[in-house]
Amino acid sequence: MKILVCITHVPDTTSKIAFTDGDTKFDTTGVQYIIGPYDDYALARAVELKEQTEGSITVLNVGTAETEPTIRKALAIGADDAIRVNAEPTDSLFVAQQIANAVKKEGFDLILMGRESLDFNGGMVHGMVGELLGIPSVSPVMTLDMDGFTAKMTRETEGGKESIELDLPFVAGCQEPIAEWKIPNMRGIMSARSKPLNVIEPTGNDQGATLEKYELPAAKGAVKMVSADNVQELVDLLKNEAKIL
Amino acid sequence: MSILVFVEIAEGKIKKTSIEAVAYATAMGGEVTALAMGDIDQSELAALGNYGATKVIHAGDSRLNDGVILAYANVITAAMKTSGANTLVLANSSLGGSVSAHVSIKMNASLVSNVVALPETSGDFKVKRSIYTGKAFATVVLNKANKILAIKKNAVEIKETGGTASVESFEADLSDHDFLTKITGVQKATGDVLLPEAEIVVSGGRGLKGPENWGIIEDLAKALGAATGCSKPVSDMDWRPHHEHVGQTGVKVSPSLYIAVGISGAIQHLAGVNSSKYIVVINKDEEAPFFKAADYGIVGDAFEVLPKLTEAIKAANQ
Known part of the structure; x- marks a missing residue:
């Protein structure tokens, strides 16, 4: 089974969010970048599936040269080789087209990625890639087990979860608890240095949406403290001020 | 159009x-x-x-x-x-x-x-x-x-x-x-109110000390007609099921009212609740960062405050 895992290169979950250049650019000052946490779940599950079945894992990232340490980390975790599409991932449609092009060229049986990226939270790329390739997509996937060419999965819904059966090939957007995140060991880190990382140029420049500006939410007013001995005051505030109860 | x-x-x-x-x-x-x-x-x-x-x-x-x-x-x-x-x-x-x-x-x-x-x-x-x-x-x-x-x-x-x-x-x-995609079964989430769509959410964190103490969270949620949620450590320790994990990599909620009990307010948790209209924080530690993101706060022991709050809400509902 040939598995493709698409990864994003995103600010660490503890990053302070700020913007520069008249609110048109993300302020990267002091920001640590990581493999998107949902993509990291997808990669961890891919490594487990590779251990169970014969196969290979390719990771793909759409990004500029600065994402290479993130890609090397994915190789250290267990991917065999990597593709970097040399472009800024500015738009979901653009990114989906780059992934679909790579799949058409290389041929993959299973395409995994996170349910959404941690920065823009679009949650669209898996569905777009599926449609561009004419195959099904499923998201958000909580468990994925292979039985020959058939995958058994659970998908989270607002009301609970669904059990799904689907034959390869397909695209899945993953989330916990599909697998535990894997921490690369020393051998993985050493071998990652020599694994192939192929840089290819993007095809086309079809953008669905263009950023105009960023903004931060309005600052929250000061918290009103209520004494632990007077919970009735909280009930009154919720009733009369917040008008919730 | x-x-x-x-x-x-x-x-x-x-x-x-x-x-x-x-x-x-x-x-x-x-x-x-x-x-x-x-x-x-x-x-x-x-x-x-x-x-x-x-x-x-x-x-x-x-x-x-x-x-x-x-x-x-x-x-x-x-x-x-x-x-x-x-x-x-x-x-x-x-x-x-x-x-x-x-x-x-x-x-x-x-x-x-x-x-x-x-x-x-x-x-x-x-x-x-x-x-x-x-x-x-x-x-x-x-x-x-x-x-x-x-x-x-x-x-x-x-x-x-x-x-x-x-x-x-x-x-x-x-x-x-x-x-091609066959849906072979549907399992409903536990609880009467679904977390992702709830109007009111009551969440508990490590301050509750153990899964056996969740009764006070459930009682308050029941009085409010609310869904129950939890912080990531709580679901990681299996005190509560994964689908209750509220936060950046869990369920993102946008209720009218979010009540956080015994949750310190890590940035990843706040990311899952920051589109709530009103946030109430109940925590023993007055330095808990969650208070900065709250509309209303109570510094106190959850085991004392919650039963009193549940009773006061029941009385207000009558």
């Missing part, structure tokens, strides 16, 4: 987030047609007129009772073409996200998810969306003639218009390929 709204059905009713999508489309102006799939009472569909839909089209094919993404995307695409709609509005739900992505390719449409406000249409068509898990917003320009907006919960107020809608049945050509 002709707008199609895809509405989802749960337990024989139109989902509230889908009614919000109809209200959003109505507020945009233009003619609003709603599309529903699978078994549902005609009267439920006609009632969408009260939120501004003039027409409801119903694809009643029983194979559509399951939310199969490819089939849904094909029906929506056919309905957009038949009704001449160049704009699709839908709830940014677990199903709606994937379905809209497939439709966007079929219709060569610009798709924007997590939309939090009505578009600006005076010049370019622009819309504001939530990014960085609610820690920021981006205004984006939609480049294509066809547009899809997936609306975040609570982005728009539901207004009743007193109108009525006609209901027509709709048939789309569906092939076996559309049903």
Whole structure:
């Protein structure tokens, strides 16, 4: 089974969010970048599936040269080789087209990625890639087990979860608890240095949406403290001020 | 402008987030047609007129009772073409996200998810969306003639218009390929109120000391008609099921009221709750960072405060 895992290169979950250049650019000052946490779940599950079945894992990232340490980390975790599409991932449609092009060229049986990226939270790329390739997509996937060419999965819904059966090939957007995140060991880190990382140029420049500006939410007013001995005051505030109860 | 709204059905009713999508489309102006799939009472569909839909089209094919993404995307695409709609509005739900992505390719449409406000249409068509898990917003320009907006919960107020809608049945050509994904079972989440759609959420953290102490959280939730949630450490330790984990990598909630008990307020947890209208924090530690993000706070022992609060709410409800 040939598995493709698409990864994003995103600010660490503890990053302070700020913007520069008249609110048109993300302020990267002091920001640590990581493999998107949902993509990291997808990669961890891919490594487990590779251990169970014969196969290979390719990771793909759409990004500029600065994402290479993130890609090397994915190789250290267990991917065999990597593709970097040399472009800024500015738009979901653009990114989906780059992934679909790579799949058409290389041929993959299973395409995994996170349910959404941690920065823009679009949650669209898996569905777009599926449609561009004419195959099904499923998201958000909580468990994925292979039985020959058939995958058994659970998908989270607002009301609970669904059990799904689907034959390869397909695209899945993953989330916990599909697998535990894997921490690369020393051998993985050493071998990652020599694994192939192929840089290819993007095809086309079809953008669905263009950023105009960023903004931060309005600052929250000061918290009103209520004494632990007077919970009735909280009930009154919720009733009369917040008008919730 | 002709707008199609895809509405989802749960337990024989139109989902509230889908009614919000109809209200959003109505507020945009233009003619609003709603599309529903699978078994549902005609009267439920006609009632969408009260939120501004003039027409409801119903694809009643029983194979559509399951939310199969490819089939849904094909029906929506056919309905957009038949009704001449160049704009699709839908709830940014677990199903709606994937379905809209497939439709966007079929219709060569610009798709924007997590939309939090009505578009600006005076010049370019622009819309504001939530990014960085609610820690920021981006205004984006939609480049294509066809547009899809997936609306975040609570982005728009539901207004009743007193109108009525006609209901027509709709048939789309569906092939076996559309049903490759087999849904073999559905397991309902535990609890009476569903966390992702709850109006009030009561969440507990490590301050509760152990799963055996969750009764006080459940009692308060019951008195409020609320869903229960928890912090990531709590679900990691298996004190509570994973689907209750609220936060950046768990469930993102946007209730009217979020009550956090014994949760310190790590940045990853705050990211999952920052679109709540009101936040109440109850914590023993007055230095807990969560107080900075709260509207109301109580410094105190949850085991003493919660039972008193539950009683006071029960009394207020009577």
